[in-house]
Amino acid sequence: xxxxxxxxxxxxxxxxxxERVQLAIDELNYRPNVMARSLARRQSLLIGLLYHNASSAxxxxxxxxxxxxxxxxxHHLMIEDLPETDDGTFDSDLIISRLQNLGLDGIILPPLxxxxxxxxxxxxxxxxxxxxxxxxxxxxxxxxxxxDDRGSARAMTRYLIDxxxxxxxxVSGLKDCLAGKARKxxxxxALTDHDIPLNPDLCVEGDYTLRSGVRAAEKLLNxxxxxxxxxxxxxxxxxxxxxxAHRRGxxxxxxxxxxxxxxxxxxxxxxxxxxxxxxxxxxxxxLAMTFMSGGEFPQDDDITRLSDKHVQVNTVEIIERDSVxxxx
Amino acid sequence: xxxxxxxxxxxxxxxxxxERVQLAIDELNYRPNVMARSLARRQSLLIGLLYHNASSAxxxxxxxxxxxxxxxxxHHLMIEDLPETDDGTFDSDLIISRLQNLGLDGIILPPLxxxxxxxxxxxxxxxxxxxxxxxxxxxxxxxxxxxDDRGSARAMTRYLIDxxxxxxxxVSGLKDCLAGKARKxxxxxALTDHDIPLNPDLCVEGDYTLRSGVRAAEKLLNxxxxxxxxxxxxxxxxxxxxxxAHRRGxxxxxxxxxxxxxxxxxxxxxxxxxxxxxxxxxxxxxLAMTFMSGGEFPQDDDITRLSDKHVQVNTVEIIERDSVxxxx
DNA sequence: TTGAAAGCGCTAACAG
DNA sequence: CTGTTAGCGCTTTCAA
Numbered sequence: 001x002x003x004x005x006x007x008x009x010x011x012x013x014x015x016x017x018x019e020r021v022q023l024a025i026d027e028l029n030y031r032p033n034v035m036a037r038s039l040a041r042r043q044s045l046l047i048g049l050l051y052h053n054a055s056s057a058x059x060x061x062x063x064x065x066x067x068x069x070x071x072x073x074x075h076h077l078m079i080e081d082l083p084e085t086d087d088g089t090f091d092s093d094l095i096i097s098r099l100q101n102l103g104l105d106g107i108i109l110p111p112l113x114x115x116x117x118x119x120x121x122x123x124x125x126x127x128x129x130x131x132x133x134x135x136x137x138x139x140x141x142x143x144x145x146x147x148d149d150r151g152s153a154r155a156m157t158r159y160l161i162d163x164x165x166x167x168x169x170x171v172s173g174l175k176d177c178l179a180g181k182a183r184k185x186x187x188x189x190a191l192t193d194h195d196i197p198l199n200p201d202l203c204v205e206g207d208y209t210l211r212s213g214v215r216a217a218e219k220l221l222n223x224x225x226x227x228x229x230x231x232x233x234x235x236x237x238x239x240x241x242x243x244x245a246h247r248r249g250x251x252x253x254x255x256x257x258x259x260x261x262x263x264x265x266x267x268x269x270x271x272x273x274x275x276x277x278x279x280x281x282x283x284x285x286x287l288a289m290t291f292m293s294g295g296e297f298p299q300d301d302d303i304t305r306l307s308d309k310h311v312q313v314n315t316v317e318i319i320e321r322d323s324v325x326x327x328x
Numbered sequence: 329x330x331x332x333x334x335x336x337x338x339x340x341x342x343x344x345x346x347e348r349v350q351l352a353i354d355e356l357n358y359r360p361n362v363m364a365r366s367l368a369r370r371q372s373l374l375i376g377l378l379y380h381n382a383s384s385a386x387x388x389x390x391x392x393x394x395x396x397x398x399x400x401x402x403h404h405l406m407i408e409d410l411p412e413t414d415d416g417t418f419d420s421d422l423i424i425s426r427l428q429n430l431g432l433d434g435i436i437l438p439p440l441x442x443x444x445x446x447x448x449x450x451x452x453x454x455x456x457x458x459x460x461x462x463x464x465x466x467x468x469x470x471x472x473x474x475x476d477d478r479g480s481a482r483a484m485t486r487y488l489i490d491x492x493x494x495x496x497x498x499v500s501g502l503k504d505c506l507a508g509k510a511r512k513x514x515x516x517x518a519l520t521d522h523d524i525p526l527n528p529d530l531c532v533e534g535d536y537t538l539r540s541g542v543r544a545a546e547k548l549l550n551x552x553x554x555x556x557x558x559x560x561x562x563x564x565x566x567x568x569x570x571x572x573a574h575r576r577g578x579x580x581x582x583x584x585x586x587x588x589x590x591x592x593x594x595x596x597x598x599x600x601x602x603x604x605x606x607x608x609x610x611x612x613x614x615l616a617m618t619f620m621s622g623g624e625f626p627q628d629d630d631i632t633r634l635s636d637k638h639v640q641v642n643t644v645e646i647i648e649r650d651s652v653x654x655x656x
Numbered sequence: 657t658t659g660a661a662a663g664c665g666c667t668a669a670c671a672g
Numbered sequence: 673c674t675g676t677t678a679g680c681g682c683t684t685t686c687a688a
Binding site for chain 2: 680681684
Binding site for chain 1: 359360361362363364366367372374379387388391392395396399404405406407408409411425426428429430431538567570571574593594596597598599600601
């Protein structure tokens with residue numbers, strides 16, 4: 001039918017006919033059926049965002065951004081959760097059977113809390129475009145948008161050192177998490193830059209939850225010679241450190257300095273608001289969605305193209321709030 | 329084909345044949361195409377969750393719960409955002425054109441921040457099952473799962489009064505929000521119960537954001553005779569009140585008591601964690617999804633059936649943390 | 657218990 | 673520029 005052409009803004013329709021069709025459409029209140037269209041076109045305009053149930057501020061901000069860009073690009077967003085098995089890995093079969101032939105045009109995989117190569121391999125074989133957010137080892141053929149975790153962590157550590165901190169505690173993420181590893185590397189680099197010896201006792205493993213931040217802080221603050229500042233690998237854990245400090249009647253930043261990572265809204269909910277690294281979630285979501293939508297990754301000063309299918313956002317931005325004391 | 333019967337666990341297939349088909353399915357790694365199935369069946373197993381971009385903790389917790397139950401019931405979840413026009417209403421045409429014939433089996437509408445009758449009317453005419461979360465005026469034919477906002481607010485206010493508070497500040501939500509109205513009503517009732525006169529000066533309007541909580545607190549704390557406690561209509565605003573109090577060097581609960589509403593994770597991130605009303609988000613999501621999925625609303629002690637299509641969760645539960653001083 | 661035929665509502669490819 | 677034909681991959685209805 002010519003109707004289809006009108007609906008799809010196809011080039012070749014005589015204005016008069018188009019008018020007539022449009023009129024009928026309005027009259028009948030006609031709406032095309034998305035299912036049928038998808039079936040015929042073999043594309044669904046559906047993008048899947050894989051979600052894990054750690055209800056983190058990061059994920060929720062990512063969702064809002066992805067939602068915005070997917071609407072702007074005429075897509076719809078499906079959320080699929082990524083049920084984890086008890087041993088912290090993913091059940092690939094289950095994931096496939098839910099995603100396969102859902103007809104998703106694309107899949108966005110947010111940063112994983114722990115490494116899981118298998119998962120990425122499986123997803124890349126589904127017949128949807130896959131874009132991974134965050135670090136990924138190897139697998140150069142997989143599209144991804146990453147963040148300069150190492151550079152940012154290095155900058156933040158330098159920031160603390162510049163303010164006279166020498167004993168700095170580090171609250172890491174889960175040990176398999178690639179972003180976490182990169183952040184630790186940046187931390188170590190900055191210390192080395194300033195000839196400060198690495199002290200493994202000052203490095204405590206967390207799991208990105210507030211609670212783990214509390215525990216880590218307790219460990220660090222119980223030391224004979226506690227650190228003067230604590231660098232946390234995400235905002236939730238930084239909030240946990242604040243809670244632990246307050247519980248002991250310590251005042252931030254007078255008695256202890258704290259920094260976070262991500263600049264989610266948590267960092268301004270606490271008292272004091274804490275200094276943190278801004279991760280440009282919206283920008284990264286936009287890049288991912290643009291690529292999904294068939295576009296190329298754009299050129300921009302903030303962005304390095306590490307390869308055809310891999311861009312990295314390089315903005316290193318420290319958001320200063322009131323959680324770091326200047327000791328100098 | 330018989331294949332279809334096997335896939336749909338249809339009754340009448342000879343075991344031997346079934347076996348043979350199943351084998352072929354496994355062999356070929358065959359997966360049914362969801363689009364085609366939906367087209368033929370006129371049902372999609374797709375549920376839409378309408379999301380507004382106020383990235384609130386409430387919404388994000390609702391999402392996680394909805395996701396869980398929708399997976400368990402074999403559905404998929406689509407998130408659609410509800411773009412607001414500048415004057416705070418919704419653009420019905422836009423919403424319809426995005427939702428109509430997406431083939432959604434059902435739509436879940438979270439509590440609105442402001443009243444918007446038009447929206448509900450429009451949605452109810454889409455050909456998907458609609459379930460509204462939260463208060464709704466009139467419209468008895470619309471399925472909904474609501475919460476005892478009034479009873480909870482009344483209980484919380486009584487809790488404050490029992491601890492010796494007489495001048496209690498109230499930070500409301502937007503004035504059109506029905507849940508907010510019910511909460512205010514509960515607040516007023518409790519005061520009246522105890523022969524405490526209502527003082528309009530102690531009631532400040534917020535908009536559910538942290539920032540509005542800060543502003544409201546400043547107003548209240550600047551009064552000649554400031555309140556001894558502040559009751560906030562959600563957790564974000566309570567967090568804002570805490571920030572404002574801290575800024576003035578006041579200590580909570582020594583100098584001022586604060587309570588929230590919803591028991592989102594914000595209430596344990598702050599220092600001190602604050603006392604709040606638990607809203608059973610997961611339970612409400614489960615009820616909504618069960619109803620979507622064709623089930624009836626279940627019977628339960630916690631739940632009142634206000635009508636065929638309207639259940640209310642009656643758990644009134646105060647989660648005590650450390651933000652309320654006992655003045656007695 | 658199984659198979660054949662028709663059609664869900666659209667778009668692709670071609671012909672007029 | 674417009675209409676025709678076929679078919680997307682499944683389910684339904686009816687016949688065998």
